[in-house]
Amino acid sequence: MVANSLRARVRAEMIDEIKAAARRHLATDGANLSLRAVARELGMASSAIYRYFPSRDDLLTTLILEAYVALGDAVEAADAAVDRDDLRGRWFASCRAARAWALANPSEYALLYGSPVPGYAAPDDTVEPAMRPPMTLLGIARDGLAAGQLTPPPAADLPQPVRDDLADIAASLVPGMPAALLARGMAGWTQLFGLISFELFGRIKGGLSHRDDYFDHQIALMADLIGLPR
Amino acid sequence: MVANSLRARVRAEMIDEIKAAARRHLATDGANLSLRAVARELGMASSAIYRYFPSRDDLLTTLILEAYVALGDAVEAADAAVDRDDLRGRWFASCRAARAWALANPSEYALLYGSPVPGYAAPDDTVEPAMRPPMTLLGIARDGLAAGQLTPPPAADLPQPVRDDLADIAASLVPGMPAALLARGMAGWTQLFGLISFELFGRIKGGLSHRDDYFDHQIALMADLIGLPR
DNA sequence: CCAATTCGAGAACAGTGCTCTTGACAGGTC
DNA sequence: GACCTGTCAAGAGCACTGTTCTCGAATTGG
Numbered sequence: 462m463v464a465n466s467l468r469a470r471v472r473a474e475m476i477d478e479i480k481a482a483a484r485r486h487l488a489t490d491g492a493n494l495s496l497r498a499v500a501r502e503l504g505m506a507s508s509a510i511y512r513y514f515p516s517r518d519d520l521l522t523t524l525i526l527e528a529y530v531a532l533g534d535a536v537e538a539a540d541a542a543v544d545r546d547d548l549r550g551r552w553f554a555s556c557r558a559a560r561a562w563a564l565a566n567p568s569e570y571a572l573l574y575g576s577p578v579p580g581y582a583a584p585d586d587t588v589e590p591a592m593r594p595p596m597t598l599l600g601i602a603r604d605g606l607a608a609g610q611l612t613p614p615p616a617a618d619l620p621q622p623v624r625d626d627l628a629d630i631a632a633s634l635v636p637g638m639p640a641a642l643l644a645r646g647m648a649g650w651t652q653l654f655g656l657i658s659f660e661l662f663g664r665i666k667g668g669l670s671h672r673d674d675y676f677d678h679q680i681a682l683m684a685d686l687i688g689l690p691r
Numbered sequence: 692m693v694a695n696s697l698r699a700r701v702r703a704e705m706i707d708e709i710k711a712a713a714r715r716h717l718a719t720d721g722a723n724l725s726l727r728a729v730a731r732e733l734g735m736a737s738s739a740i741y742r743y744f745p746s747r748d749d750l751l752t753t754l755i756l757e758a759y760v761a762l763g764d765a766v767e768a769a770d771a772a773v774d775r776d777d778l779r780g781r782w783f784a785s786c787r788a789a790r791a792w793a794l795a796n797p798s799e800y801a802l803l804y805g806s807p808v809p810g811y812a813a814p815d816d817t818v819e820p821a822m823r824p825p826m827t828l829l830g831i832a833r834d835g836l837a838a839g840q841l842t843p844p845p846a847a848d849l850p851q852p853v854r855d856d857l858a859d860i861a862a863s864l865v866p867g868m869p870a871a872l873l874a875r876g877m878a879g880w881t882q883l884f885g886l887i888s889f890e891l892f893g894r895i896k897g898g899l900s901h902r903d904d905y906f907d908h909q910i911a912l913m914a915d916l917i918g919l920p921r
Numbered sequence: 922c923c924a925a926t927t928c929g930a931g932a933a934c935a936g937t938g939c940t941c942t943t944g945a946c947a948g949g950t951c
Numbered sequence: 952g953a954c955c956t957g958t959c960a961a962g963a964g965c966a967c968t969g970t971t972c973t974c975g976a977a978t979t980g981g
Contacts, residue, residue, distance in 0.1 A: 497968065511971085512927080620908065626905065648913075678848070678874060682916065735961085737937095737939090
């Protein structure tokens with residue numbers, strides 16, 4: 462078994478090297494990275510890659526999945542580092558962590574939240590990690606509700622179909638959350654995604670030189686909308 | 692000159708056919724459409740395409756530019772069809788028009804607002820058409836302010852750097868608009884983009900069966916945030 | 922020590938964007 | 952009518968891609 466684990470170990474290292482090289486090329490080539498290019502960089506034949514990944518799409522899937530995990534870890538860690546009762550602090554920390562991760566790993570963020578690769582269909586394994594960042598944000602609202610720090614918005618504004626849909630979602634994801642509050646939490650998540658995406662691969666408004674402060678303020682607007690106490 | 696215009700006419704028709712075929716392939720192949728494939732569909736050699744477009748990127752640029760124009764036209768037309776004083780009606784009409792266009796032309800929307808093509812840099816011609824949809828939305832807030840229907844939000848919440856940045860942007864884009872209101876207008880545009888993107892190429896929440904109503908409600912939330920009277 | 926498994930390399934196939942050359946037309950001019 | 956001139960489509964070719972197959976070498980388990 463020692464010998465086997467030795468072989469397995471060098472194989473795992475090889476897989477890591479391939480993924481690292483692929484991530485490096487991701488920054489320049491985007492979603493259509495070249496298997497041959499990463500093979501060249503690693504000094505091996507292109508066909509050798511297929512000993513480790515059955516196809517290029519499979520390599521991409523692995524990168525996507527690990528990126529989801531990394532982003533989810535970053536957001537959850539940031540949230541966990543703040544006092545449970547400091548709802549607004551948790552909200553800011555989580556959103557800032559997501560933005561910081563995206564700015565540090567722009568090509569991987571684009572892989573996750575950019576336009577989908579045409580022929581490629583994300584496997585089911587990615588759906589759970591993909592839910593972690595928004596779930597962290599919704600968890601803040603849920604905790605605030607449980608602690609009585611947060612008064613749910615009036616449900617009267619919600620049309621009946623939306624209220625039913627959101628009630629179903631709440632039942633399966635965040636039990637006990639009112640539909641109207643869930644709607645605002647999802648609006649916050651949508652806003653966060655939009656903010657990061659615009660900053661990353663949108664042509665940002667030319668005059669915006671203080672992007673950190675702008676981000677904080679837009680995030681604060683959503684915190685107010687959700688009802689997180691100041 | 693008659694003959695020349697005849698030649699020019701048949702050439703223009705050829706260009707239109709190429710663009711139409713390219714748009715068709717865009718739906719399946721995404722941003723990396725194949726020149727050879729559109730040439731095949733048109734029954735011509737791939738090299739013949741280069742008589743009409745100097746490169747594949749140039750063809751893509753043309754499609755992008757026309758897509759921006761189409762989206763801008765749709766949003767502006769929707770806004771113009773509502774009474775000038777009905778701010779909330781204009782807001783809903785504009786946002787719904789943007790979503791409807793995106794749902795009708797998903798691949799072109801992905802081209803505009805998806806992850807940027809790696810090697811490709813958008814020329815300056817696209818920056819003005821790209822500003823038209825958000826400018827239409829901001830125009831609604833501007834008109835409401837001028838008509839006295841809309842009270843600007845307190846500027847106290849804005850950190851000084853953000854206030855300065857936004858004041859500069861307002862001065863060049865929507866003169867007279869307070870920074871705090873501009874921030875909320877931009878939040879509305881960001882939310883609209885996020886909503887459409889999530890619905891189009893995000894994994895939409897499974898239980899959301901009434902997407903129209905959900906979209907309307909989220910858009911209404913932003914209308915409230917901006918301060919559009921009910 | 923030997924059979925079994927794993928690994929890397931090389932060749933091959935079909936496809937891609939793009940360039941260059943060649944030949945076939947149509948327009949206007951002498 | 953003959954003669955340029957500009958335009959167009961086609962074909963060949965280059966360098967590249969993902970993927971599969973085969974073959975020889977290395978390593979491992981029994």
